[in-house]
Amino acid sequence: MNFLALDFETASSKPHSACAIALTMVRDNQIVGEFFTLIKPDSEFSPHTIRIHHITPEMVQTAPTFDQVWPVIAQYFNPHSLIVAHNAPFDNRVLSACLAYYHLEQPTYLTLDTVRTSRKCYPTLANHKLNTVADFLAIPLNHHDALDDSRVCAKILIHQARHVDESVLRPFVSLYPH
Secondary structure (H helix, E strand, O other): OEEEEEEEEEEEOOOEEEEEEEEEEEOOOOOEEEEEOEEEEOOOOOOHHHHHOOOOOHOOOOOHHHHHHHHHHHHOOOOEEEEEEEOOOHHHHHHHHHHHHOOOOOOEEEEEEEEEEEEHHHOOOOOOOOHHHHHOOOOOOOOHHHHHHHHHHHHHHHHHHHHHOHHHHHHHHHHOOE
16 A cells, blocks of 8 residues: 555644644555654644643744645645545644645545544454554554654554455545545
8 A cells, every 4th residue: 555644733722733743654555754843833732732742832933834844745645645644534624724724725635544444444442542553453652742643553554454455445545625
């Protein structure tokens, strides 16, 4: 499989408040590259999100804003690209909100949610959160670190692609926006 695993961390509950983004590039079921940057959001940080991901306003003071990051990664978001995320509706919503906030064109791309594929592949798990699936597959995880979350998401889908028929995963791919 060829895909990009995406993960955002946000400064608050506002979807345009991305404060970190990570991409893990996969070609032929092998991780071949990674991208990570902190992002300086145009919003306040909430104490709740800081407790989750440990990214503070001071850490992003010199970071680029989303509109400065987008030209670097925009090429990967096209109708032929498969963008994968664990809880993809969240990450797709953050991307869309950031693009809208900065008046940038919304791309169309293929997407797949590894929460959904995990429910199909591992139905007996108590839940299908990233840390639960990672534990089940014995994949080490530094949870809520955007780069590690995207890397683990990639490893989950690689594992699934190696252990189930492609026809099981294909129905979970959809076009975004729908």
